[in-house]
Each structure stands twice: as C-alpha cells, then as structure tokens.
Amino acid sequence: MNSRLPISGTLAAALTASLLLGHNNGVISGKNSVPLGVTTGYPSCGSCHNATASSVVHVDITSAASVAPGANVPMKLSVADNTTYTRGGFEMETSAGTFVASANTWTDKTVRGVEAITHNDSLSRAWSFSWTAPTTPGLVTMTAVGNAADGDDKEKGDNWGWYGSDATLPGVPYRIFVNEASIVSAGDGCTGADGFKPVLGIAKAPAVNGTWDTEAYNLPVGTPTIAILGLSNTFFGALPLPLPLKGIGGGDCVLRVSLDVMQVAITAGRGAGGGSARTTWLVPNDTTLRGLKLHFQQMTVDSKANTFGFSFSNALTATIQ
Numbered sequence: 001m002n003s004r005l006p007i008s009g010t011l012a013a014a015l016t017a018s019l020l021l022g023h024n025n026g027v028i029s030g031k032n033s034v035p036l037g038v039t040t041g042y043p044s045c046g047s048c049h050n051a052t053a054s055s056v057v058h059v060d061i062t063s064a065a066s067v068a069p070g071a072n073v074p075m076k077l078s079v080a081d082n083t084t085y086t087r088g089g090f091e092m093e094t095s096a097g098t099f100v101a102s103a104n105t106w107t108d109k110t111v112r113g114v115e116a117i118t119h120n121d122s123l124s125r126a127w128s129f130s131w132t133a134p135t136t137p138g139l140v141t142m143t144a145v146g147n148a149a150d151g152d153d154k155e156k157g158d159n160w161g162w163y164g165s166d167a168t169l170p171g172v173p174y175r176i177f178v179n180e181a182s183i184v185s186a187g188d189g190c191t192g193a194d195g196f197k198p199v200l201g202i203a204k205a206p207a208v209n210g211t212w213d214t215e216a217y218n219l220p221v222g223t224p225t226i227a228i229l230g231l232s233n234t235f236f237g238a239l240p241l242p243l244p245l246k247g248i249g250g251g252d253c254v255l256r257v258s259l260d261v262m263q264v265a266i267t268a269g270r271g272a273g274g275g276s277a278r279t280t281w282l283v284p285n286d287t288t289l290r291g292l293k294l295h296f297q298q299m300t301v302d303s304k305a306n307t308f309g310f311s312f313s314n315a316l317t318a319t320i321q
C-alpha cells in the first residue's frame with residue numbers, strides 16, 4: 001500500500017468516480033477510471049481491487065472453435081476461484097467481429113477502439129452472450145479478465161485473474177478461426193494440454209491449379225503435429241467415421257476423417273496453448289477435380305491430452321472450386 005501513497009489522491013478520485021458511475025455494472029478498458037488494456041496487462045482490475053492477479057482464479061471461455069464468416073456464435077464466459085461466493089464480473093475484448101449483449105452484459109468499445117463486453121450486475125459468475133464473426137476469414141483472438149468477487153460490495157478481498165491455464169498471465173488469447181465462406185464445419189475437437197482445444201481453420205478455398213493452407217492453433221509448443229487430408233468422413237477402410245477414440249485411451253477425442261494424406265510439422269510459438277502449424281496443400285491443374293470434397297483434421301502429439309497421447313482438432317470439409 002505504501003508504494004501507492006503518492007497517487008492516493010488520484011486513486012481516491014478514481015474510486016469516487018467509479019462508485020458514482022456504478023462500477024458494479026461493468027468495466028471497460030480506459031473508461032470510468034478503469035486503466036487501459038485490462039485484459040492484456042497490469043494494473044488491470046488491480047488498480048482498485050487486490051493489486052495482483054490470483055492463481056486460484058479460473059476464467060473459462062467456451063464457443064464454437066471454427067466458424068463461417070458473419071456467423072452468430074453463442075459464447076459463455078465463467079469465472080471461478082476456491083471460494084463458494086457467487087458474485088463476479090468480467091471484461092473481454094476481441095480483435096475482430098462484434099459482441100452481442102445478453103440481459104446481464106453490455107458492449108462498448110475501449111478508448112483504443114477495441115470491441116469489448118462486460119457484466120452489468122455482479123450477481124453471477126457465468127455469462128452467456130454471442131459474437132458476430134467478421135466477414136473476412138482468418139484467426140480472431142480474444143482476451144479476458146474476470147473477478148471472482150466476495151459480494152461485500154468492496155473492492156478488496158476479491159480474487160481476479162486473466163483467461164488461460166494460469167490466471168496470473170495477462171493477454172493469453174482465446175482463439176476462434178473464421179473460415180472462407182465455402183468451408184463447412186464437420187465436428188468438434190477435444191481438449192489437449194493445459195485445457196486448450198485445438199482449432200483448425202481454412203482461410204482460402206481449394207481451387208484447381210492452386211495452393212491453399214490449413215492452419216492449426218491452440219497446440220502445445222515444439223511438438224509434432226499431423227495435418228490429415230481425408231477423401232472420406234464416413235469410412236476409413238472398414239472403420240466407420242466418426243470414430244470415438246475412448247476405447248484406446250483417447251478420452252473425448254474423435255477421428256473424423258480418413259487418413260489418406262498426412263503432412264507432419266513441428267509446432268512453433270510460445271506459452272501454454274501458443275503452438276501453431278500451417279500446412280500448404282496443392283490441387284493439380286485438372287478441372288475434373290472440381291466439386292471433389294476434401295476433409296481435414298489436425299492430430300497432435302500431446303501426452304497431457306489423454307493416455308492415447310494425441311489431441312484432435314475440429315474437422316472441416318472443403319470443396320475444390
């Protein structure tokens with residue numbers, strides 16, 4: 001607290017302002033005395049609440065992983081800690097697209113112009129809302145911070161932290177891929193190391209006499225990963241697809257495409273869930289291939305995912321143009 005004395009006047013003014021503006025009703029970066037960039041670094045909620053993020057906090061986000069351009073995507077954000085209190089709040093920001101508020105949330109732009117959503121009362125620890133994907137394909141990243149409050153309407157004593165496997169690390173991205181319009185989602189992936197679910201996306205449709213990429217995210221760093229192209233998503237030899245892998249220790253993982261062509265890469269990146277891999281594919285100059293359906297899934301060596309030792313992404317189906 002001593003280190004704060006020089007700025008105590010500012011802090012008192014900030015607290016007064018936030019009380020007057022009903023801080024309980026939401027927090028947007030850079031507005032109502034809230035610091036800039038609350039989802040990506042200090043001081044964040046700690047400028048008024050406990051100074052440091054707490055490792056007992058867990059901010060979780062769930063939604064579809066790989067979506068169509070312009071899609072309306074239901075999302076859920078929850079915050080938990082090691083107490084039985086039931087109050088809380090959050091702020092989440094997105095690199096693209098727009099949030100659509102529900103009854104207990106509201107949206108705004110931060111002072112830097114970033115799209116954001118927050119709580120409008122502190123009565124819950126989970127919020128359902130939606131997000132409209134941008135029309136431009138590509139990776140979208142979201143960052144979030146949550147406060148697991150003790151409900152005493154005071155700023156001290158609450159546990160707060162950032163989204164990710166370690167709530168004390170700011171700015172860990174939640175990733176959603178926006179696919180090219182003709183790409184079809186064909187089933188979910190399963191959770192791998194540190195709670196990250198691999199995301200597979202395609203930003204450009206395959207076309208005769210051209211190359212395009214599949215992109216995989218949310219993977220462990222420095223591990224072999226296999227991009228699978230299958231000509232079928234109903235049979236792999238005699239085996240019917242999708243094939244649940246529970247029986248061989250694969251947990252919730254499901255093989256969704258036949259193992260016809262595979263390309264191996266080593267994931268690059270930093271931090272938990274920060275690994276990614278891009279795989280380039282080629283369609284020969286043969287117009288009879290137009291209309292052929294190609295099925296994709298990413299399989300990654302991940303000893304923490306399950307006893308089988310692999311995680312699996314969502315599956316996608318592309319049609320050669």
Ligand code: HEC
Nearest residue numbers: 023024027045048088089090122147149151152153154155
């Ligand atoms: C400018 C100071 C300030 C900042 C920054 C701040 N808060 Fe608060 N917050 C307060 C004060 C003061 C209270 C208690 C009075 C009130 O509820 O208005 C409070 C209360 C709350 C409550 C209700 C607590 C309860 O016990 O019911 C929640 C939830 C909350 N804040 C969430 C957040 C989140 C999430 C952040 C970071 C994104 C944040 N706050 C950042 C000042 C702040």
